[in-house]
Amino acid sequence: MDAANPRALPAMHRLLSAPEAVLLAARHPRPALAAALRAELDALRRSGRGFTAASFFAAAEAALEAAARPGLRRVINATGVVLHTNLGRAPLPAAALAAIAAEVGGYCNLELDLEAGARGDRHAACAALLAELTGAEAGLVVNNGAAAMLLALSALAAGGEAVVSRGELVEIGGGFRIPEVIRQGGARLAEVGTTNRTRLADYAAAIGPETRLLLRVHQSNYRITGFTAAPDPAALAALAHAHGLLAVEDLGSGALLDLTRLGLPREPTLTGSIAAGFDLVVASGDKLLGGPQAGLILGRREVVGRLARHPLMRALRPDKLTLAALEAVLRLYRDPEGVVAAVPALAMLVMPREAVAARAMRLAALLPPGAAELVEGESLVGGGSLPGVALPTCLLALPGPAEALAARLRAGRPAVVGRIGGGRLLLDPRTVAEAEVETLAEAVRAALAA
Template sequence: MVHTPPPREAPADAFRRLPQVQRLLETADAGALVAAHGHRAVAAALRAELEDARAAIRAGAGAPAPAALLAAARARLAASRRPALRPAINATGVVLHTNLGRAPLAAEAVEAVAAVAGGYANLELDLETGRRGGRADAVAALLCELTGAEAALAVNNNAAAVLLALSALAAGGEAVVSRGELVEIGGSFRIPDVVRQGGARLVEVGATNKTRLSDYEAAIGPDTRVLLKVHQSNFRIVGFTAAPATAELATLARRRGLALVEDLGSGTLVDLTAYGLPYEPTVGDAVAAGVDLVTFSGDKLLGGPQAGLVVGRGDLVARLKAHPLMRALRLDKLGLAALEATLRLYREPERLAARLPVLTMLGATPQALEDRAARLAGLLNGIDGLAVEPGEAEAAAGGGALPGVAIPTRTLALRAAALSAGALAARLRAGRPAVVGRLSGDRLLLDLRTVAEAELPALAAAVREAVA
């Protein structure tokens, strides 16, 4: 016997069968939604679902039942209540992952934020005198103490710090930069654009791979205001290269009455070789070499909140503070609280690796990571349809820090019998907390360098739920 499918509903009939919003609102199910979300929100969700239904009918679908419309509206309302910004477990192996918020804060910084977030704080009040005070005075004092600089200030990110320095010191004049340092970093942040936005004219010197001190000297003219040195951030030029030492540039700038400004990018306050990493010039090194102003990030190797930090000569810092842009770029009380607490940790360098998450992750030994991978594998044991394979890979500092440096790490490769690697990754990202790993062929890798010990149970539970 030949089965004949039922005739497709005519679009006109399907449109007629769609209920009115008011009829749907009169149902008991809608009443429960109104009690939870309010009349206006429920009515808007139902209108949106009816509009989607009309579009589906125009594409050849039939009319959904009222119960289906109400269920879809319920899901829409629930989704609208979920915060867009929510916790995630970083299992990518990229320590300073820009898309995941870069540096996780130390416990002390989190406590400092919580202490001032829910009420008032003496942001710009001197409690001793009762008069107005400077909002970043405590942070500036710590930066001077830790770097040896005369003065310091903080703004909302390092791009802002570079822009402020150029606007205050080079507007209407020229900024001299090596061609090998005309970088673009994430978000299309290009040094030539920043120089232009700061009101200065860019003067390029040298070649891509070689710039000599004489190139800088030849480019200096009556309109030159700044020699700008820029960290190459997320790339390296290797091979046949040359660049003048920072101290040489500082001597030239001083002799010609110019300011030497160095954008250190990530910027670190400690010698990273103590953590088994390659040497990276510290902020203190730049100050000691004679750089007039050093700018760097607060949320990268420093391990604090998003901030742009400037240290250097007192007279130049004063000019930046007095510039009209300063008010637009300043930090709020939460950022200042987290930054001050983070900087205080640097007063005890012997305890830093245990207290600052960025350095904890970067300095973790292969054996510690192997032990962590074994513990996670044990927690994943017994999940039906899941194969778990330990392995070795390479992690990265990320955030433009330590470009080209491969950091040995340990991973667990997951294969789910009923899911592709991409589908498993998508389910983990949709979980609570979200889990972000990295794909490698037909496997999903969980990199243990960026997973804290305390996150292992939640990570295992998320994998169990995603596979199920």
């Protein structure tokens, strides 16, 4: 077929019987092969180019390989952003991966009480752990933090007002805006205070016959500093209860640990919010908790029960993979001393600059001499957590056109994602697992040689 007239296009039956097609058919389903050949024929007709077997089957093979490639692919995160939303936020602990593989890959007792032989509650295990770890009376899990907030508003404030400080009407990634979620939940927003200063008296003045709850929202990915004021959380909860209202907090990052113990800035914890008297607290599972994407809901039993019975709950409930992973992560928090090493996100956050530098030097030693320069830099927490906090790090700066090199690394298997600064591609080993160093070095060598 190589000697075919370049201006003629072979019939499909001839193409499918060609030796090149036979080789491709051994690796790809015949319908997919036929579709790829037909698409390439159409492309030739539109372009007016002639047929040559080598280029024709090479193009068809490239199309087949691209179609067979998984949409979700492994990525080595060399950006230095620990909770990188575009890269799936928190990497899962080994215990969570093991739980998914061992317990829920096949059938499991998702909604079966094995002792009673009757229908069970899919939330039971995680709810019990959330209660144990935070002091809450009850817990519930949905598929993400935004879903938790929407469910809370729909179940508790629909038809009434939710009072929120103007400084907490935040927008986070993906255009998620608190005012819009409040409206979607069927409630009306009552703004109080100013952007930088809101007092307890402002909340009290806004309470009326239509008020259903006082809502406190974690400012997530930004901070207001300087001339600021906000009421004490316990005082806000007490004000709500004095008027027969609910106090609800969207805590955002889902921290279970006192981060100041780890040398990081203070971040409100789930335990602290429950102790302050909030009736309901919601947060994300894949931020500072270091688990899978999930919405954590905890609080008073009666209030959590209203959410559990709401019709929206069925649309927002998590699947068995999420619950298995989350349960495994929550169990790790039973050991406050060992959890930091066991949860990758926490381990990355507390890794000292010297340890990052040692990993950077190991990586540099695996590259051709002079291929990388070690430079000082900063890592970020990401995921709307601890905004403005920069972690000292040691970067590898690679030579060559940064954009082209970054594109070659992203196209690899596994893909590698770094960041560009000062016209150079920078790799931050803080977010590269020790087991990934040699793989990363191999990917960089291949990209530099291309």
